[in-house]
Amino acid sequence: MTSRVHKIRELRFEDQGLTSFAGLVIIQSLFAKLKLKSRLRECFAHMPDNTAFGHHVIVLGLIVHLMLGYRRLRDMDYYRDDLMVLRLLGLKKLPDVSTVSRALATMDATGILKLRSVVPRDAVDSAASP
Numbered sequence: 829m830t831s832r833v834h835k836i837r838e839l840r841f842e843d844q845g846l847t848s849f850a851g852l853v854i855i856q857s858l859f860a861k862l863k864l865k866s867r868l869r870e871c872f873a874h875m876p877d878n879t880a881f882g883h884h885v886i887v888l889g890l891i892v893h894l895m896l897g898y899r900r901l902r903d904m905d906y907y908r909d910d911l912m913v914l915r916l917l918g919l920k921k922l923p924d925v926s927t928v929s930r931a932l933a934t935m936d937a938t939g940i941l942k943l944r945s946v947v948p949r950d951a952v953d954s955a956a957s958p
Contacts, residue, residue, distance in 0.1 A: 848910075849896065849907060849910050849912045849913055850912055852892070852912045852913065852915075852916050853912065855892070855895065855916065856915070856916045859888075859916070864888065864891075864946075865884065865885075865888055865918070867946045868883075868884035868887050868888055868943070868946060869882065869884040870942070871883075871884065871887075871939050871942035871943045871945075871946060872884055872887075872935070872939045872942075874938060874939070875934075875935075875936065875939060879927075879931065880923070880927075881919075881923045881927060881931065883931055883934075883935060883939065885917060885918070885919070885923075886923065886927075886928055886931040886932065887943065888917055889904075889917055889922070889923070889928070890928075891947070892913065892916060892917065896913075901925045901928055901929065902925055904922060904925060904928075907922075908922050
């Protein structure tokens with residue numbers, strides 16, 4: 829019985845300024861190809877856009893929130909200052925939890941029905957269940 833011995837390669841760690849959410853760059857590309865942001869904007873185009881964060885941005889933020897593995901809105905504090913998350917959402921600052929809650933409360937049935945045509949029903953239902 830023989831075995832080959834291979835030299836272990838030298839590992840070099842460089843400071844690249846990556847965050848724990850750096851993988852979102854792949855999701856950003858996917859969202860761009862799906863034109864998700866504009867499709868979400870169309871869902872709520874009938875509603876007045878008099879807030880700092882449109883309903884489409886709130887929904888996109890919730891999609892990212894769930895993709896990151898978080899369930900509670902308060903968990904937004906864990907990635908509030910993460911540059912990759914902000915870049916993915918196209919924001920300079922994340923909305924506060926109270927802003928997200930208010931925006932969700934003002935969404936109407938028409939917007940939700942249109943949203944269900946964009947986001948698969950299974951995803952919407954599983955996000956709503958505990």
